[in-house]
Amino acid sequence: MLFLNPWLLAGLGAVAIPIVIHLVRRQAAKPIDWGAMRFLFDTVAMRRRKMEWEDLLLMAARCLLLGLVALAIARPFVPPDSSVPWMFVLPAALVGIALFGGSFVLGGKGKWILRMSSIVLLLAAVGLVFMERTLNLKRFEASGRRDVALVIDASSSMDLSLDGRTVFSKAVEEAKQLVKDAPRGTAFLVVLGGPAPEAKTAAPLTHRADVLGVLDSLKLIGGTFRAHEALGVATLGLAEGTNASKEIIVFTDAQRAGWRFDNPNAWDGLGEAWQAMPSKPKLLLRDYGVSPTLRNVSIAGIDFSRSVVGTDREVTLRVTVENTGTEAVTPGAVSLEIGGAKTGEKPVGLLVAGQRESVEFSHRFSQPGPQAITVRIDARDDLAADDEAERVVNVRANLPVLLVDGNPAGSFFERAAGYSALALAPTSDLRRGKTAGKDYLMDPEVIPAPELKDGDLEGRAVIVLADVPRLPERLASKIAAAVNDGAGLMIIAGPRAEAAFYNQWTGGDGPLLPMPLGDVAVDADGVSPSPATFLHEAVALFKDEKNSDLATAKVKQWRKTGEAIGGVPVAAFLNGDPFLAAKNYGNGRTLLATCAFDARSGNLPALRGFVPLVHELVAWSAGRGVDLNVEAAWSPSVAMHGSSGGLTASYWANREWKGQPKFVRTDSSIDFRWGDQKPDKRLPNDRFSIEWRGQLLPAETGEYELTAEVDDVLQLRIGDKSYETGWGRKELGKVTLEKGKAVPFIAKYYEEGGDAYARLYWTPPGGTRQIIPAHAFRPEKVREAGEPMRVVDPTGSPRQAMLRPARVGRELAIGGSAVPGIYQVTPDEELQGLLGIPEKSTLPVAVLSDPGESRFESRTPDDLALVRKHADLLQPSSVADMVGVLQGKGFGREIWKLLAVAGLILFILESVLARWVSRNRRSAENIRVDFGQEAVWK
Template structure:
C-alpha cells in the first residue's frame, strides 16, 4: 500500500487532539477533602473498571476516526503486482492508532501493554509501507529524459464500436494526451501494429508536434495484431534513441490472438533483446477490454466444393457465417460478388451466440484465369470489419493431362489408360487418337510408353503412368524434375510395372513414390475399397457410402506396399492393404494407386463412382497452382511454381557483366539453345552476358565428370578453388569430387559475342551417363537484385509496387509494404503473364486473408501475463492518467480512499451512539443508595 499524497499523512497528528483533551481534563480535576465522601468510595470503586472501559472505547473510536480521515486524504492505493497485502498493513496501522489512544485512559500495567502493542503494530505497518516503496514504487521513479515507444494496435478488432467511438479512436486519443502531458525531455517512437507492424518514425522524436501529426495520420489496418513482432519493432526503434531510460506503451484490446503466448522461446529472444539495452524497458499494457454485451456476426471464410474449378460446370461456393458475439442476432442477407459484380444474395436466419451457418451459392465461371470472389454480410453489428471475406479462385480453362499407356496393345478399352482417359473426357475423339476437344476441363492425351519423348512432358499439369513397366533414365530424371517444379504424378501400378524401378526412382526431393511397391497379391473373390479409410482430401468426397458405389468394387489383383517413404495412406482396402497413397514432392504431388484401372484387375472401371474418383485424384495431383490467397505479413508474397531448384540468373545487355542487370530470375538449369534469337525481349540478340550463382548439391558421393557445350564463352567456378573456362564447341571441363548432400558454391558466367548462341552444362554421375545437370541439383542464392517493379493497387486504393524475384525455392511475387487484408490488383509484366498463363492486359488479383480469430475476442489469461512478466516489468494502467503518472515518476494502482471514507462515516455514527450511551450512564442526577448505618438516605433526602 502506497500513497498518492504522502505529505498529507502529517494529518495523523490530529490523533493527538482527543488524547490532549483527555489529559487536560484529567489534570483540571482537583481533589477536595470532604468527610462524607469516604462513604462513597466503595460504590465508586465498583464502577471504576466499567468507566475505564467506556473511556477506552470512546478514546479509541475518536483516535481511529481521525486516523481514518487522515489516511483517506493521503489517498492510499494498492500498486500493481503489490508484494505486500494491504489487508494486513491497513488494519495494523489503524489498530495501532486505536491502542495508542486507549493507552492514555488506562493506568498501571495495562497502559504500558497497550502502548507496547501499539508501537509494534505501527512500526510493522510503517516498515511494510517502506518495503513496498522499495520493491514497487521505484518502478515509477522519474529518471529524467526517456524514450517511449507508442505501439497502437490497428487490427480488425480495434474497429469495435464502444460508447460511440471505435477502440482504435480511443487509443489514438489517449496516445495524443500522453504525448501532450508527458514530462519534458520525453522522446516518442510510434509503431502501428497489425499483421505486419510498421515503425512510423525511424527513431524517437522529441518535437511533440511531429509526434501528434504522426498519430493523427494513423488508420486501422485490419487483420491480426502481431504483438510480439510489434514489440520487436519497438525495441529496434528504441535502440536508436539517445536516452538511457526506455518504456513501451501498448494500446490494445483484450485479444489474445497474435501475442504468441504458445511459443515461450519467442519471448525468451525478446527478453534477451531487452536485457541488452542500456536499461530494461518497462512495458505498459493499456488494455481497453471488450464490452460484456457484444453483437457481432462475421464471415469466417469462403470455400469451393472442388479443389480444381473450371469453366465446364458449376461450382458450389460455401460462405460460412458465425455469431462470435454474446447476443442472438438476425443479420441481413449474404451477397456474393465475383469480379466486383453481384451474382447472388441469400438470407441468413437467427444466429445465437457461437452458432455457425453455411450459405451456398452455385456459379459457373465463363472465363478462365484468377477471379476475385467476395462475400458480404449486412450484419448491422458492433464490428463491421469482419462483415466481408475475400479470396481469389484460379479458374482453369483446361487441365492438360498426359496419360502414358504401358499396355498400348489391343482395343481402346483393353489398354491400360483407356478407361482412365475416357473417364476424364468422354469424347469419341480419344478413341481415334486425338484430343478430347473443347468443353472439357480435363484435357487428356494418351501416348504409348514406347513412344514417349521429352517434348511430350512439356506444359502438362498431370502425368499419369498407367501400368508403365519402367522409364528410360533420361525420361525418369526429366519427370522427377518436373514433379519437383509443380507438375503432378499419378502412378497406376498394374501387373506390368517393375517394382524395382519405381522403388529406386528418386529425384531432388527423394523417392517419388509415397510407398515402395511390393509383390502382387491375388484374390479370386476380390477385395473392396473401404470408404471408412478415405480420410485424405483427395478422396474425402467418397467417405460417405451414399455418395458412391466404390465399396462394391471387386479388385482381384493389387500390389502390396512397404513402409511409407515420406507419404501417407490415402485409402485402403477392406483387408487393410493400401489402395491409394499420396505425397507432396517439392512443388508438386505424387499419388500411387496399387491396382490397375482397367478390366484386368476387377470391376472398378465399371462402377458409377469411377469417373468422379478419377477426376478427384487428377485434380488433387494437379494442385492449385500458384496460391494467390496469402496470409497477412510484411511484403505479402506469392510463391510461384517455377523451379524447386535452379540457379539465380542475372542478365545484362552487354558482354562484360557491367552495371545493373536488366532482370534477375531463377533458371532451372544451364540448358539453353537460342540460335539466332535472344533469351528475352529485354536483351539484344548479340553481345549479352549472363551470370548464374547458387549451390550445387550432389545426390551421391563420388567423382563427377563435367562437360559443356557453348557458343561463345563459359566460365565456371566450383567452391573457392576449382575454376574452368571453355570456348566454342563441346568441351570436357574436368573431374570433381562431390559429397552427397553437401552444398558447393557455384558460379557460371557466359557471354555471347554474335551469331549462334547456346550453352549447356553437363555432368556424368558416378556409374551414370552424361546428362544436363538437373534443376534439383541446384539451389539458387539469395537474390541481390529483383526484377523491374510492377504497379499494384491495394485494398484502400493506394498505389504500391511488386517485384518478381528469385526465392529459396523457385520464384515469388512480392508486394511491398504492410499487408492490409483484401484484394490487391496487380498489373503483371510479360514474364509473370507467361508464368501464370495470363491473357494480355489482364490484371492479377491477389487476396490477403483476414484472420477469423480476430472476431472471437479470446482474452488473455493470467498465465499469459505471467509469461510476459518473466521478461519485462509489466504494468497495466487503467487510464491515461495512470500512464502519465508513470512518466512523471508517480505511482498508480487501485485506490482505496473511498473504503476508508465509508469506514470513517460508519465509525462516526458509532462514536456518537457510544458517547450518548456513556453520557446517559453518567448523568449527575443518577440516584445512588448510601448506607450510613441508620435510616436510609436517597439523593440527600431522608
C-alpha cells in the same frame, strides 16, 4: 500500500486532538476535600474500571476516526504486483493509532502496555510502507528524460464498438492525451500494430505536434495484431533514441491471438534484447478488455467444392457464418459478389452464441483467369470488420492432360489409357483422335508410349503414365524437370510397368515415386479399396460409402510396394496393401496408383465412382496452381514456385557473364535439356551464360562423386575445390562433405552454339548416381531487379510489387504492410507469361484476415506470467495511471473510498457510543449512600 498524496499524512497529527482535550480536562479537575466523600469511595471504586473502559473505547474511536480521515485524504493505493499486502499495513496502522490514543485513558501498567504495543504496530506499518516503496515504487522513480514507444493495436477486433466508439479510436485518443500530459522532454515512438507492425516514426520524437500529427493519421488495418513482432519493432525503434530510460506502452484489447504465448523461446529472445538495452524498459499494457455482452456474427470461411475450377460446370461456394458473440443474433442475408457484381443472396436464420451455419452458392464462371470473390453479411452487430471476406480463385479454361498409353494395341477400351481418357472427357471425339473441346475442363490427349516426343510434354498440367513400361532417359529427365517446375505426374502402375526403371527414376528433388514398386500380386476373387483409409484430400470425397461405390470394386491384380520415400499413403485395400500414394515433388506433385485403370484390373472402370475418382486424382496432381490468397504479413507475397530449396540463377544474353543479367530467378537444381531451344524468350538460342550461386547442404557425411553432362562448358566450385568440364558426360571427381554443414556452391555455364544442356549429378556415400536434388541446395539472397509493377491496395492507395527470387523460389512481393482485402496488380510481361494473364488486365491478390480475431479469446494469467518473466509488466487502467508512471509516481488500485466509508460508519458508531456513555453516567449519579440509620438519595 502507498500514497498518492503522502504529504497529507501530516493530518495524522489530528489524532492528538482528543488526547490533548482529555489530558487538559483531567488536569482541570481539582480535588476538593469533603468529609462526606469518604462514604462514596467504595461505590466510586466499583465504577472506576468500567468508566476507564468506556473512556478507552471513546478515545480509540475518536483517534481512529481522525486517522481514517487523514489516511483517506492522503489517497492510499495498492501498486500493481504489490509485494506487501495492504491488508497487513492498514490494520496495523489503524490498530496502532487506536491503541496509542487509548493508552492515555488508562492508568498504571496497562497504559504502558498499550502504548508500547501501539508504537510497535505503527513502526511495523511505517516499515512495511517503506519496504513497499523500496521494492515496488522504485520501479516508477523518474530517472531523467524517457523514450516511450506507443504501440497501437490496429487489428480487426479493435474495430469493436463500445459506448458508441470503436476501441481503436479510443486507443488513439488516449495516446494523444498521454503525449499532451507527459513530462517535458519525453520522446515518443509510434508503432502501428497489425499483421505487419510498422514504425510510423523512424526514431523517438520530442516535438509533440509531430507526434500528435502521426497519431491523427493512424488508420485501422485489420487482420491479427502480431504483438510479439510489434514489441520487436518498438525495441528497435527505442534503440535509436538518445534517452537512457525506455518504456513501451501497448494500447490493445484482450485478444490472446498474435502474442505467441505458445512459444516461450520467442519471448526469451525478446527478453534478451531488452536486457541488452541501457535500461530495461517497462511494458505497460493498456488493456481495454471486451464487453461482457457482445453481438457479433462473422464470415468464418469460404470453401470451394472443387480444387480445380473451370468454366465447364458450376462450382459450389460454401460460406461459413459464425456467431462469436455472447447473444443470439438474427443477421441479415449473406451476399456474394464476383468481380464486383452481386451474383446471389441467401438468408441466415437465428444464430445462438457459438453456433456455425453454412450457406451455399452455385456459380458457373464464364471467363477464365483469376476472379475476385467477396462475401458480405448484413450482420448489424458490434464488429463490422469481420462482416466480409475475400478470396481469389483462378478459373481455368482447360487443364491440358497428357495420357501416355503403355498398352496401345487393341481397341480403345483395351488400351491402358482408354477408360481414364473418357473419364476425364466423356466424348466420342477422343475415340477418333480428336480433342475434347471447350465444353470440358479436362483436355486429355492420348499418345502411345513409343510415339512420345519431347514436344508432346510442353504445356501439360498433368502427365499420366498409364502402364508405361519405361521411358528413354531423355524423356524421363524432361518429365522430372517439368514436375519439379510445377507439373503433375500420375503413374498408373499396371502389370507392364518395370519396377527397376521407376524405382531408379530421380530428378531435381530426388526419387519421383512416393513408394518403390514391387512385384505384381494376383487374387482371383479380387481385393476391394477400404473407404476408411480415404483420408487424403485427393480421395476424401469418397470416404462416405453412401456417396461412392468404390468399396464394391474387385481389383484382381495390383503392385506391392516398399516403404514410402518422402510420400504418404492416400488409400489402401482391405488387405492393407497401398492402393494410392502421393508426394509433393519440388513445385509439383506425383501420384501413384498400384493397379491398372482398365479391364485388366477388374471391375474398377465399370463403377459409378470411377469417373469422379479419375477427376479428383488428376485435379490433385495438377495442384491449385499459384495460390493468390495469402496470409497477412509485411510485404504480402505470392509464391510463384514452392520448392524447398534451390540455387539463385542469373541469366545473361552473352557467354562471358558480363553486365547486368537479363533476369534472376531460383532454379531448383541443375537439370536442363534445352536442345536447340532457348531457356527463356529473353535469351538468344546460342551464346548465353548462366551462373548458379548458393550453398550445398548434404544429408549425410562422406565422399560424394560428382558427374556432369554439359554442352558446352561448366565451371564448378564447391567450398575450396574447383572443377571444369566441356562437352559430354564427364566424371568431375570427388568431394568430402559433412552432414548438415553448408558449403559455398558456385556453378558457371555458357553455351556457344548447337544443342544446349546442363545436368549435375552426385553419387552419395553408398548410394546411386542422381541429380543433386533441390533440397540439398540453399539459394543465395539477391538484390531485387527489374521495374516495379503498379498495385492498388484495398484502401485505394498506390503501391508497388516486384517479381523476385525468394527462399523457396520466386515470389510476387507487394511492398508495404498487409491490409486485408483485394489488391489489384498491374502485371508486367513476365508475370503475364507465368500466370497466363491477358493483356491490359489486372491480377487480383487477396490478403486474408484471421477468423480468430472474431472469437475474442482472452489472455490468461499464465500468459501474463510468461511476459512478467521477461519484462516489468504494468497494467494501467487510465491515462492518469500512465502519466503517473512517466512522472515517477506510479499508480495502483486506490482504496481511499474504503477508508471514507469506514470513517463514516465509525462516526456513527462513535456518536452512538458517546450518547450511550453519557446516559449511563447520568443514571449512575443516583447513588444510594448508607449513612447509618437512614437512606439518603442524591
